[in-house]
Amino acid sequence: MQAADSPDALPSLAPERSHLLCSIYPELRRIARALMAIERSSHTLQPTALANEAVLRLLRRETAGWDSRRLVAYGIREMRCILIDSGRRLRTRIKHSSAEGVGLDLDDRLAGLVHLELALEELGKIDPRACQVVELRFFVGLSNEEAAAYLGVSPRTIYEDWQFARCWLARHWAEVTIR
Secondary structure, X not given: OOOOOOOOOOOOOXXXXXXXXXXXXXXXXXXXXXXXXXXOOOOOOOHHHHHHHHHHHHHHOOOOOOOXXXXXXXXXXXXXXXXXXXXXXXXXXXXXXXXXXXXXXXXXXXXXXXXXXXXXXXXXXXXXXXXXXXXXXXXXXXXXXHHHHHHOOOHHHHHHHHHHHHHHHHHHHHHHHHO
């Protein structure tokens, strides 16, 4: 992929779609850096590669009529899925190479990520904005004020959505671990 900052980076796309993807690319790279900062230090995936893969996955979606916020939200979801897939591949390699002890920690972490992804999908069905707030606060690292500006709501609304989402996720997590 060519440097996404240039308008010619995606020449086969409609000009408005190409422009929109190019305009959100710096934001996706910033988010990718934040996501990679909480990953294991030995991770082979780099933030730019993560952002590029997310853009490629967005290209496969029908995004006509989407605004930049929706594209970024889907980009965040795609990046989480990429990291989960990467963890699954690593777990498979470790199991096949019969590395002892290493796989257990990775299995627990990967199971937690998969469970979190499923929980966020459920939360998104119940309260899409609360799910976005979790993504922006937890995965991207935005403050209440930054998330409010990004979503175009008040910081108080973000605070309330964050509180609801945290309680809902905690209850959901407890229900799953009891089963």
